[in-house]
Amino acid sequence: MSKPDSERPCQRESDAVAYLQDELPARERAEFAAHIENCGACRSLVESAGNVLNALKQDSAAAVPSHDLVSDIMARIPAAEWQERPERILRPQFSLPALAGAAAVILISVAAGLFFLFNDTTPARENNTALSRQPDGTGIVAPDTTPARNSAIVSGLAWLRNAQEPDGSWNAAKWGAPESHTVGVTALSMLALLADTCGDPDNADSIKRAVAFLCKNQDTNGAFGPQCANSMYNHGIAAVALIKAGRADSLAGDAALDKACDLAVRYICSAQQTGGGWGYTAGNSDRPNTSVSVWQLQALLAAKDGGQSGLAENIRRATMWLGNMVDGTGQMGYSNTEQSPPTQGTLTAAGLLCLAAADPALQKNGKFSGMFAAILSGMSSPDDRPDYYRSYFITRALRLSGDNDARTRITAKIEGNLIASQTRQGPAAGSWETRDQWTSAGGLVYNTSMAILALE
Amino acid sequence: MEYSDHDLMARIKNGSQEAFADLVRRHQDSLVNFFRRLGAITTAEDLAQETFLRLFKYRKKYRPDAKFTTFLYTLARHAWADSMRKAKRGETLATRLADGQDGSPDAAPPDSHAQIDANTAMALLPEKLRVVVVMSIYQGLRYEDIADALDVPVGTVKSRMFLAIRRLQEKFNVKT
Numbered sequence: 001m002s003k004p005d006s007e008r009p010c011q012r013e014s015d016a017v018a019y020l021q022d023e024l025p026a027r028e029r030a031e032f033a034a035h036i037e038n039c040g041a042c043r044s045l046v047e048s049a050g051n052v053l054n055a056l057k058q059d060s061a062a063a064v065p066s067h068d069l070v071s072d073i074m075a076r077i078p079a080a081e082w083q084e085r086p087e088r089i090l091r092p093q094f095s096l097p098a099l100a101g102a103a104a105v106i107l108i109s110v111a112a113g114l115f116f117l118f119n120d121t122t123p124a125r126e127n128n129t130a131l132s133r134q135p136d137g138t139g140i141v142a143p144d145t146t147p148a149r150n151s152a153i154v155s156g157l158a159w160l161r162n163a164q165e166p167d168g169s170w171n172a173a174k175w176g177a178p179e180s181h182t183v184g185v186t187a188l189s190m191l192a193l194l195a196d197t198c199g200d201p202d203n204a205d206s207i208k209r210a211v212a213f214l215c216k217n218q219d220t221n222g223a224f225g226p227q228c229a230n231s232m233y234n235h236g237i238a239a240v241a242l243i244k245a246g247r248a249d250s251l252a253g254d255a256a257l258d259k260a261c262d263l264a265v266r267y268i269c270s271a272q273q274t275g276g277g278w279g280y281t282a283g284n285s286d287r288p289n290t291s292v293s294v295w296q297l298q299a300l301l302a303a304k305d306g307g308q309s310g311l312a313e314n315i316r317r318a319t320m321w322l323g324n325m326v327d328g329t330g331q332m333g334y335s336n337t338e339q340s341p342p343t344q345g346t347l348t349a350a351g352l353l354c355l356a357a358a359d360p361a362l363q364k365n366g367k368f369s370g371m372f373a374a375i376l377s378g379m380s381s382p383d384d385r386p387d388y389y390r391s392y393f394i395t396r397a398l399r400l401s402g403d404n405d406a407r408t409r410i411t412a413k414i415e416g417n418l419i420a421s422q423t424r425q426g427p428a429a430g431s432w433e434t435r436d437q438w439t440s441a442g443g444l445v446y447n448t449s450m451a452i453l454a455l456e
Numbered sequence: 457m458e459y460s461d462h463d464l465m466a467r468i469k470n471g472s473q474e475a476f477a478d479l480v481r482r483h484q485d486s487l488v489n490f491f492r493r494l495g496a497i498t499t500a501e502d503l504a505q506e507t508f509l510r511l512f513k514y515r516k517k518y519r520p521d522a523k524f525t526t527f528l529y530t531l532a533r534h535a536w537a538d539s540m541r542k543a544k545r546g547e548t549l550a551t552r553l554a555d556g557q558d559g560s561p562d563a564a565p566p567d568s569h570a571q572i573d574a575n576t577a578m579a580l581l582p583e584k585l586r587v588v589v590v591m592s593i594y595q596g597l598r599y600e601d602i603a604d605a606l607d608v609p610v611g612t613v614k615s616r617m618f619l620a621i622r623r624l625q626e627k628f629n630v631k632t
Binding site: 013014015016017018021023048049052053055056057058059064065066068069070072073074076077081082176435437439440441 | 471473474476477480481484485488489501504505508509512573574575578589592593594598599614615617618621622624625
């Protein structure tokens with residue numbers, strides 16, 4: 001190949017960068033290598049282009065996400081999108097092919113219902129009243145009796161107690177969730193046990209052991225659990241659980257528990273962001289979001305309710321921030337009013353509970369009626385796919401509206417679905433195995449705890 | 457045992473949220489880095505989320521015989537292109553630098569003799585060239601994969617890469 005005129009670019013110059021990046025086919029690469037031996041322009045170009053490539057590569061500082069994006073993304077996927085073939089955490093009781101998973105869930109639910117109808121194996125205080133199957137047009141079965149709900153709660157709590165580890169924890173990894181969430185799911189289990197109004201002495205023992213575990217997993221700053229990507233979830237739920245445990249008769253006056261609660265609340269205050277909210281981790285490094293913040297605010301409100309002073313300013317800032325997350329339609333956003341996850345009112349309900357607890361007088365505010373309307377709107381055509389987290393917050397928030405037809409109807413549907421979907425046979429009997437969109441984070445212990453809390 | 461991307465996609469198709477979470481965690485860093493390199497200063501995480509949402513949406517269109525990273529970056533490129541079209545939310549470095557200028561790829565930095573860093577030089581490239589450089593240099597994709605992701609011939613990738621480096625030579629003060 002002739003040497004190019006210095007005034008004109010070589011026709012092969014466009015191979016230079018591909019040559020440097022080893023992107024030429026072997027034959028072309030060999031030809032170009034031979035070419036630059038004789039072509040000064042291309043040789044010079046290879047050298048200068050090589051310098052540019054090296055300079056670009058030297059700028060290797062990689063940006064990383066400020067936090068794990070999984071939760072944010074999951075929150076934006078409607079639960080119904082996942083439900084075509086729901087997975088179960090434990091192996092099915094029957095050897096069903098994986099492809100028949102969805103059908104298996106239905107069959108097991110029906111079988112569970114029949115088992116429930118015809119087997120008198122529940123504790124004496126339960127009344128095995130049959131479930132009333134009354135399709136109401138949405139295919140959702142409504143319960144007709146409180147005893148059915150009580151039975152579900154009792155068997156759920158029994159499963160929880162049996163799943164507790166000797167050290168008092170519920171091991172998240174053992175039940176299908178990241179191990180770093182053990183503190184969080186232990187706290188959720190505690191809350192479920194604490195909410196039991198039957199006063200089962202076995203629950204009290206289980207709660208004591210869970211309290212001991214959480215206290216052991218609190219650092220000197222007051223933080224619970226490992227400093228993982230979602231550490232403020234762990235911390236907020238644990239703080240709420242411990243503060244509520246401190247009110248239990250069996251733990252009243254426990255100095256170690258009181259100290260742990262005090263430290264936990266101080267940590268929440270120190271982790272509060274300038275704007276008033278909280279992020280996944282302490283401080284201002286994460287964008288604050290309402291999902292994490294409602295747990296911290298619940299803890300502060302519970303502590304204040306228990307007589308702890310000095311929290312007014314933190315609560316005021318948090319309440320102000322939370323209130324500003326409500327958009328004109330009454331929906332609670334995630335990190336701003338424009339980002340409302342399609343979770344059918346979960347955040348709105350959780351926020352409503354906090355705001356109402358912070359200032360009962362605010363319930364007369366127009367914003368509250370807007371939030372109720374948003375919740376009802378989200379539940380106007382609810383699917384029957386499980387969302388234990390949503391079920392809990394929705395049923396709690398609707399209680400604020402007093403007795404009314406909408407509340408009765410929605411609560412009945414939620415409870416009916418929960419009772420019908422509880423596992424009734426095998427080693428997982430009493431738990432809720434059907435997954436929801438948060439099961440990957442909390443596993444079977446989360447499913448069961450939140451289902452019980454929604455029923456209680 | 458670590459699942460391959462193909463295995464995770466197969467599980468996602470069957471409704472596994474755990475598999476989806478694993479896949480997001482595996483690729484979220486590189487995707488955020490990808491968008492930051494393209495110039496999304498404040499919206500890189502939003503764009504990464506958008507890409508994963510599209511991945512979920514189109515999960516059933518994924519074929520195991522296709523390379524996963526190609527599929528992922530095809531979706532990322534579409535998310536980026538859409539954001540560029542809308543361009544209302546989120547300021548990009550490129551638009552910031554081009555503010556007050558004609559926005560053409562030949563627009564010189566304020567002081568053409570001053571040394572500028574790689575990010576600034578990259579921001580001055582036309583978007584089509586910048587995407588190729590980012591995919592090749594920072595994401596480590598081969599030309600063939602880039603071609604698939606951008607839906608252009610391999611020769612186009614080669615020529616765009618060449619053009620990009622030539623322009624960076626002019627804008628990026630590299631001693632030769």
